[in-house]
Amino acid sequence: MLGLLATGAGLAAAELIVGLVQGSASPVVPVGQVFIDWVPKPLKDWAIEQFGTNDKVVLVLGALIVVLGLGVVVGVLAMRGARGAAYALTGVIGLLGGFAVLTRPAPSVGKLLPTIVGTGVSIAVLWYLAPRPAGATVPGQIQADAQPQDMGVDRRRFIAGAIGIGSVAVIAGGLGRMLQERFAVDSERNALILPSASSSAPTLPVDAQLDISGIGPFVTPSNEFYRIDTALVVPQVSKDSWKLKIDGLVDNEIELTFDDLLARPQVERYVTLSCVSNEIGGDLVGNALWQGVLLKDVLEEAGLQSGAEQVVSRSIDGWTCGSPTEQIMDGRDAMLAFGMNGEPLPARHGYPVRLVVPGLYGYVSATKWVTQIRLTGWDEYDAYWIPRGWSKLGPVKTMARIDTPRSGSDKAGTVPIAGVAWAVHRGISNVQIRVDEGEWLDADLGGVPSNDTWVQWVYYLDAEPGRHVIEARAIDGEGNPQPEQPRPVAPDGAQGYHRITIETSLSSG
Ligand SMILES: Nc1nc2c(c(=O)[nH]1)N[C@H]1C(S)=C(S)[C@@H](COP(=O)(O)O)O[C@H]1N2
Numbered sequence: 177m178l179g180l181l182a183t184g185a186g187l188a189a190a191e192l193i194v195g196l197v198q199g200s201a202s203p204v205v206p207v208g209q210v211f212i213d214w215v216p217k218p219l220k221d222w223a224i225e226q227f228g229t230n231d232k233v234v235l236v237l238g239a240l241i242v243v244l245g246l247g248v249v250v251g252v253l254a255m256r257g258a259r260g261a262a263y264a265l266t267g268v269i270g271l272l273g274g275f276a277v278l279t280r281p282a283p284s285v286g287k288l289l290p291t292i293v294g295t296g297v298s299i300a301v302l303w304y305l306a307p308r309p310a311g312a313t314v315p316g317q318i319q320a321d322a323q324p325q326d327m328g329v330d331r332r333r334f335i336a337g338a339i340g341i342g343s344v345a346v347i348a349g350g351l352g353r354m355l356q357e358r359f360a361v362d363s364e365r366n367a368l369i370l371p372s373a374s375s376s377a378p379t380l381p382v383d384a385q386l387d388i389s390g391i392g393p394f395v396t397p398s399n400e401f402y403r404i405d406t407a408l409v410v411p412q413v414s415k416d417s418w419k420l421k422i423d424g425l426v427d428n429e430i431e432l433t434f435d436d437l438l439a440r441p442q443v444e445r446y447v448t449l450s451c452v453s454n455e456i457g458g459d460l461v462g463n464a465l466w467q468g469v470l471l472k473d474v475l476e477e478a479g480l481q482s483g484a485e486q487v488v489s490r491s492i493d494g495w496t497c498g499s500p501t502e503q504i505m506d507g508r509d510a511m512l513a514f515g516m517n518g519e520p521l522p523a524r525h526g527y528p529v530r531l532v533v534p535g536l537y538g539y540v541s542a543t544k545w546v547t548q549i550r551l552t553g554w555d556e557y558d559a560y561w562i563p564r565g566w567s568k569l570g571p572v573k574t575m576a577r578i579d580t581p582r583s584g585s586d587k588a589g590t591v592p593i594a595g596v597a598w599a600v601h602r603g604i605s606n607v608q609i610r611v612d613e614g615e616w617l618d619a620d621l622g623g624v625p626s627n628d629t630w631v632q633w634v635y636y637l638d639a640e641p642g643r644h645v646i647e648a649r650a651i652d653g654e655g656n657p658q659p660e661q662p663r664p665v666a667p668d669g670a671q672g673y674h675r676i677t678i679e680t681s682l683s684s685g
């Protein structure tokens with residue numbers, strides 16, 4: 177109890193400092209990351225299965241297990257009268273936090289401030305609450321209280337102190353979290369007007385959006401677009417402080433400001449983005465209109481040296497991903513994006529600048545809040561998710577999703593079976609459905625602006641009354657049908673047919 181209180185108060189104090197001092201860093205995520213790096217493989221695999229590439233819960237849980245677990249030991253030591261050992265172990269927890277923070281990129285002494293203050297607060301709480309040898313006093317306490325063996329007084333003081341410190345800790349932690357939003361970029365984002373792109377978006381074919389209820393919009397509104405990242409608090413990066421550094425195996429290192437980027441030729445393109453953790457039939461996929469500068473143009477200016485096989489991009493929060501240089505440079509619209517659906521990127525989607533690469537899963541291409549691009553050899557560096565059990569190559573797999581009807585529903589008469597299908601950058605040439613493992617039947621496809629987006633599809637089914645299993649599959653632009661063999665999301669994306677079961681009856685009822 178004492179140990180939990182002391183370490184909890186320390187964590188709360190650290191969060192408060194993060195909220196007060198811009199540029200300081202919470203030790204929670206780094207400790208969680210170090211913890212995850214150390215846990216045995218089976219546990220890691222389990223976590224991947226549970227949380228995919230959205231490991232926030234694991235990060236926080238990991239950090240809390242480590243810190244509070246050690247905190248319990250501290251408490252036991254303190255209660256047994258080993259105060260010196262309790263202080264020392266608290267110091268070790270602090271060192272561990274500090275070490276974890278320093279393993280993150282761009283370490284600085286300022287970033288350590290929350291950890292240092294948090295450790296200090298933990299030790300102070302211990303010092304104040306731990307049972308002390310007879311005769312010792314605490315400031316503000318009258319000498320008479322400290323009767324030898326007067327456990328009643330000690331106990332009361334402990335409970336009052338514990339409640340007081342506990343409440344202050346909860347308030348301080350909450351306040352810290354609120355204050356962290358203070359560095360919010362909402363107002364500058366709202367005031368920002370993007371110049372119109374020199375190469376504007378292709379006009380959408382009129383039939384891109386099929387008129388069928390239950391099928392999602394062709395363009396996903398930004399506020400409905402899925403969000404996946406390891407950030408516990410959305411990074412708030414001001415466009416005026418933002419810089420992008422391009423280094424590594426290049427002839428000329430380049431540093432770009434946000435204004436430099438806006439001054440360059442721009443494109444606007446519809447691109448479908450998908451998460452490798454998207455389950456069959458899942459919604460970790462969306463299609464948006466992205467505005468930005470082609471990465472190829474910038475990299476050509478930097479001058480790629482031989483051996484620059486990998487484009488490693490790094491976010492302000494230290495997250496990294498690696499993409500094959502060949503694909504970035506092959507003419508696809510890989511971009512440094514700052515616009516999404518006609519507006520500056522929302523903070524949660526990477527304001528001010530992120531990467532978007534048609535055809536690659538987000539974990540190997542779509543760095544949000546990007547601040548560095550380093551050219552390396554392919555084997556020279558493994559980015560964030562690679563040592564965590566995910567494939568180094570992450571091309572988006574061909575997939576058809578059935579959006580309507582919902583599995584388990586009852587339908588009468590002709591039933592439109594409809595959804596979306598994507599094979600980003602290869603395009604979709606056909607979508608088919610089959611009923612009860614019968615023949616494959618060709619669906620009608622909506623229009624698309626390019627091979628880089630999903631396509632809507634529909635098949636009007638007149639089925640015999642009864643219970644039916646309906647499956648869908650897509651065939652990509654190169655004629656390859658989506659593989660049937662089911663596979664889980666790890667290590668390189670889910671595979672298999674989306675399957676629903678419906679009950680049909682004659683329309684007359
Ligand atoms: N900085 C940062 N960028 C990131 C990630 C991250 O954890 N941190 N996750 C990636 C993953 S796994 C995906 S699927 C996409 C999701 O982008 P979205 O949240 O805009 O949909 O962002 C990518 N970019």
Ligand SMILES: [Mo]
Pocket residue numbers: 229404450451452453537538539
């Ligand atoms: Mo992802």
